[in-house]
Amino acid sequence: MSKVHVTTTVNGDAVEFLADPRETLLDCLRDHVGLTGTKEGCGTGDCGACSVEMEGVLVCSCLVLGVEANGKRVDTIEGMSDGHDLHPLQRKFIEHAALQCGFCTPGFLVAAKALLARSPDPTEEEVRYWLAGNLCRCTGYDKIVRAVMDAAAEMRQEAA
Amino acid sequence: MAKDGLTEFRLIGTRPDRPDGLDKVTGRARYGADFALPGMLFGAVVRSPHAHARIVRIDTSRALALEGVKAVVTRADLPDGLEGEDWDLQENTLAGDRALYDGHAVAAVAATSRLLAEEAARLIEVDYEVLPHVIDVDDAIRPDAPVIRQGAADASVPEGMPPNVVRYMEFGHGDIEAGFAEADIVRERSYRTEAAHQGYIEPHACVGQLGADGAGEMWVCTQGQWYIRRMCAAVLGLETAQLRVTPSEIGGGFGGKTTIFMEPLSLALSRKAGGRPVKIVMSRAEVLRATGPTASASMDVRIGMKKDGTITAARAEFRMQGGAFPGAPVDMALYCAFAPYKLPAVQHIGYDVLANRPKCAAYRAPGSPMGAFAVESLLDEMCRELGIDPVEMRLTNAVREGDRASYGPTFGSIGLVEVLEAAKGHPNMAAPLGPNQGRGIASGYWFNHSGETSVSMAISEDGTAQVSVGTPDIGGSRASIALMVAERLGIPYEDVRVNVVETGALGVNEPTHGSRATFASGKAAVVAAEQAIAEMCRRAAAEWGIDAEAVEWVDGAAQPAGPNAGRFPPMTIAEIAGKMGQTGGPISGHHEGLPEGVGASFGAHVVDVEVDPETGRVTILRYVVVQDAGRAIHPAYVEGQYQGGAVQGIGWALNEEYVYDDRGRLANPAFLDYRVPVASDLPMIDTVIVEVPNPGHPYGVRGVGETGITPPLPAIANAIEDAVGVRLTHLPMSPSKVLAALKGRG
Ligand code: FES
Ligand code: FES
Numbered sequence: 091m092s093k094v095h096v097t098t099t100v101n102g103d104a105v106e107f108l109a110d111p112r113e114t115l116l117d118c119l120r121d122h123v124g125l126t127g128t129k130e131g132c133g134t135g136d137c138g139a140c141s142v143e144m145e146g147v148l149v150c151s152c153l154v155l156g157v158e159a160n161g162k163r164v165d166t167i168e169g170m171s172d173g174h175d176l177h178p179l180q181r182k183f184i185e186h187a188a189l190q191c192g193f194c195t196p197g198f199l200v201a202a203k204a205l206l207a208r209s210p211d212p213t214e215e216e217v218r219y220w221l222a223g224n225l226c227r228c229t230g231y232d233k234i235v236r237a238v239m240d241a242a243a244e245m246r247q248e249a250a
Numbered sequence: 251m252a253k254d255g256l257t258e259f260r261l262i263g264t265r266p267d268r269p270d271g272l273d274k275v276t277g278r279a280r281y282g283a284d285f286a287l288p289g290m291l292f293g294a295v296v297r298s299p300h301a302h303a304r305i306v307r308i309d310t311s312r313a314l315a316l317e318g319v320k321a322v323v324t325r326a327d328l329p330d331g332l333e334g335e336d337w338d339l340q341e342n343t344l345a346g347d348r349a350l351y352d353g354h355a356v357a358a359v360a361a362t363s364r365l366l367a368e369e370a371a372r373l374i375e376v377d378y379e380v381l382p383h384v385i386d387v388d389d390a391i392r393p394d395a396p397v398i399r400q401g402a403a404d405a406s407v408p409e410g411m412p413p414n415v416v417r418y419m420e421f422g423h424g425d426i427e428a429g430f431a432e433a434d435i436v437r438e439r440s441y442r443t444e445a446a447h448q449g450y451i452e453p454h455a456c457v458g459q460l461g462a463d464g465a466g467e468m469w470v471c472t473q474g475q476w477y478i479r480r481m482c483a484a485v486l487g488l489e490t491a492q493l494r495v496t497p498s499e500i501g502g503g504f505g506g507k508t509t510i511f512m513e514p515l516s517l518a519l520s521r522k523a524g525g526r527p528v529k530i531v532m533s534r535a536e537v538l539r540a541t542g543p544t545a546s547a548s549m550d551v552r553i554g555m556k557k558d559g560t561i562t563a564a565r566a567e568f569r570m571q572g573g574a575f576p577g578a579p580v581d582m583a584l585y586c587a588f589a590p591y592k593l594p595a596v597q598h599i600g601y602d603v604l605a606n607r608p609k610c611a612a613y614r615a616p617g618s619p620m621g622a623f624a625v626e627s628l629l630d631e632m633c634r635e636l637g638i639d640p641v642e643m644r645l646t647n648a649v650r651e652g653d654r655a656s657y658g659p660t661f662g663s664i665g666l667v668e669v670l671e672a673a674k675g676h677p678n679m680a681a682p683l684g685p686n687q688g689r690g691i692a693s694g695y696w697f698n699h700s701g702e703t704s705v706s707m708a709i710s711e712d713g714t715a716q717v718s719v720g721t722p723d724i725g726g727s728r729a730s731i732a733l734m735v736a737e738r739l740g741i742p743y744e745d746v747r748v749n750v751v752e753t754g755a756l757g758v759n760e761p762t763h764g765s766r767a768t769f770a771s772g773k774a775a776v777v778a779a780e781q782a783i784a785e786m787c788r789r790a791a792a793e794w795g796i797d798a799e800a801v802e803w804v805d806g807a808a809q810p811a812g813p814n815a816g817r818f819p820p821m822t823i824a825e826i827a828g829k830m831g832q833t834g835g836p837i838s839g840h841h842e843g844l845p846e847g848v849g850a851s852f853g854a855h856v857v858d859v860e861v862d863p864e865t866g867r868v869t870i871l872r873y874v875v876v877q878d879a880g881r882a883i884h885p886a887y888v889e890g891q892y893q894g895g896a897v898q899g900i901g902w903a904l905n906e907e908y909v910y911d912d913r914g915r916l917a918n919p920a921f922l923d924y925r926v927p928v929a930s931d932l933p934m935i936d937t938v939i940v941e942v943p944n945p946g947h948p949y950g951v952r953g954v955g956e957t958g959i960t961p962p963l964p965a966i967a968n969a970i971e972d973a974v975g976v977r978l979t980h981l982p983m984s985p986s987k988v989l990a991a992l993k994g995r996g
Contacts, residue, residue: 137534190891191500193281218932226929
């Protein structure tokens with residue numbers, strides 16, 4: 091199948107690659123752009139390990155075709171920390187031991203960031219429902235939920 | 251809560267950031283599928299769509315004709331003459347004359363891209379002659395069941411048993427009939443549990459490279475790089491030392507990544523493709539269809555009890571299928587089933603049965619959850635009948651140090667009584683319950699394990715330390731090992747780097763399994779640190795011109811042991827390390843062996859549920875895990891093990907099961923239908939870490955990874971009965987099953 095030239099912006103950087111039209115955005119990020127922080131846990135939209143933002147909207151990159159990213163802005167886990175400083179969510183995940191194997195972590199962080207952007211003061215229930223599309227098999231979610239709530243509190247304080 | 255009063259550690263019991271945390275929150279950590287090598291090819295696997303079928307013909311010509319396809323392998327490419335477990339592994343890697351389950355690999359192909367490899371796999375034509383199949387364990391054990399494999403039974407199976415029984419066991423002690431005669435009530439029930447998958451979020455992935463000279467390398471997500479090496483070498487007929495296996499970061503395993511699946515195929519394809527590396531990454535459907543779930547079980551339990559709750563006798567007969575190969579953990583299930591109880595008479599009978607399903611793999615406390623579901627459910631029912639408090643009954647019969655275990659050995663130091671007392675006093679026990687709400691409690695047990703262990707550590711020029719361990723870090727073991735080594739050396743936690751190393755760097759290590767990493771690698775690392783300390787004391791003694799025995803190690807420095815030894819200021823680890831090049835060369839420590847002194851871990855869980863009488867849905871309202879850790883080196887990761895184990899148990903209890911259609915095909919090979927718990931299903935999971943130190947470990951560690959998956963299955967069943975008065979004996983306790991039970995109640 092002939093390939094398609096895709097021009098896009100990933101974490102603020104201009105990126106170009108040739109995509110087979112059958113390849114997902116997840117495949118393209120991992121295999122063509124060289125950003126392997128976004129993970130594949132299922133390939134069917136059920137685990138959230140592949141979460142990224144496209145044009146500021148949280149998506150499962152395994153359900154988006156690579157060619158759809160043409161001309162769009164994509165943000166991944168690799169763009170989450172601002173140079174030296176970790177995003178508060180990243181810091182709180184480490185602090186609260188909210189990761190064991192860490193494989194689900196990039197997806198949770200990207201999804202949680204999208205939550206806090208729209209709802210800076212979420213209830214525990216809101217956090218649990220927002221993150222219900224992200225599977226973690228190691229932690230039982232307790233420490234993840236705590237880390238997200240704590241990061242939200244810190245971000246609110248900083249904003250105040 | 252430590253019993254021995256030795257709580258005054260500098261670092262043990264603190265909660266520092268884990269050393270691999272930064273890599274894991276930034277996406278930098280490299281997992282199995284993240285590796286790439288120059289010239290790399292991509293592999294795809296052709297799998298049987300039938301539960302049981304003769305393979306009549308495999309035609310690879312159309313696939314090989316495709317441009318970019320570099321190699322195809324079938325069973326004909328693997329050596330003949332393997333026996334026992336090696337044969338099982340080879341047969342599971344690639345089917346021989348028959349496909350034994352839906353998803354069984356029959357061929358593999360390597361091509362220049364993943365899409366091309368998948369296309370080529372579709373072009374490989376396989377003609378099958380479909381054979382009768384059997385899925386359910388009770389069907390498989392019938393004398394007229396389709397025979398999975400003639401002659402697979404081992405010597406334990408008596409003459410005249412049904413053909414799919416491959417292992418049989420019978421053991422116990424005491425006069426069982428006299429015990430039942432002595433009881434005030436004797437009750438017997440049957441229970442069933444379904445196969446569940448470990449459900450690690452990272453699918454299996456590897457890059458394998460093998461040259462014509464038989465030397466090769468592999469990068470793979472695994473719990474045990476030496477197991478991968480030995481098993482791949484056996485299946486392919488290679489010399490073990492010629493294969494070098496490097497573990498990646500691992501995205502969960504829970505026992506399921508202690509064996510091989512497609513790994514040998516990447517090597518076989520590489521060899522045929524002129525030594526080009528071959529990457530294989532499984533899809534989720536492949537993970538569910540073809541990697542090891544746990545066994546399914548059918549169980550009968552009979553217990554005799556006096557009015558005061560004393561158990562007089564117990565008997566269990568468990569039948570388990572672990573797929574088309576021997577290895578269902580029926581032995582472990584029986585060993586653990588009655589372990590929390592001191593029994594005058596007990597009898598265990600077990601059958602390991604073949605069925606047309608994937609080869610089972612270990613899953614967190616293999617076997618223990620099934621046995622606990624049966625035994626802890628029946629005990630709860632009997633307590634209800636007699637009007638006895640279930641915690642008091644458990645205390646009445648609890649095993650203590652020096653008691654004979656139900657499965658034979660004598661218990662050393664154990665903390666079951668302390669665990670039950672802590673559960674009894676937990677505030678959740680007093681929380682009010684509303685209509686359709688109920689509370690359940692259950693105990694659980696796991697032996698814990700030591701196993702082959704080899705660890706090296708070396709002091710760097712600046713006095714920092716590096717530790718090389720062979721047990722991959724799945725849930726924070728780098729942090730716990732660094733804490734122990736830093737504690738012993740008397741240096742900051744941040745000054746210790748723990749590396750998980752490849753097979754070329756150490757002697758054989760068993761995987762991270764059996765809750766052994768912090769116990770066994772930790773214990774060996776402490777011994778290695780002590781060797782380095784002894785050497786540093788010798789170096790200081792030589793400089794001071796005194797006896798090495800007159801030097802002691804305190805707070806990260808050598809110092810004279812008392813005024814008689816001489817008056818010298820302490821010599822720090824940095825000073826000693828800075829000049830080690832002039833004082834005798836590198837300073838290191840190394841320990842290998844089978845660390846002794848494993849400490850068993852008991853736990854008890856208390857769960858409150860609410861049952862929706864309209865839909866049968868069970869909601870977890872409150873949950874508390876109480877478990878003996880021996881000592882929690884890094885309490886946050888101990889809590890994490892407790893919480894994660896409990897939630898896997900909750901999933902197994904309420905949702906998870908392998909569903910087969912009438913042709914024996916797995917009907918739910920996706921996370922949408924094989925539904926593991928999600929965040930919105932759950933409350934916070936409370937934890938109580940009981941610390942009854944294990945005298946067999948320098949810091950009292952028992953191992954905490956596995957016990958926690960065991961109690962949820964029965965605890966939830968017990969809570970459901972408490973809530974709505976129906977007893978569920980068949981997992982999962984899905985809404986439809988609960989609703990049917992409520993309707994049956996009338
Ligand atoms: S990989 Fe995209 S949702 Fe699982
Ligand atoms: S930390 Fe392992 S899947 Fe979440």
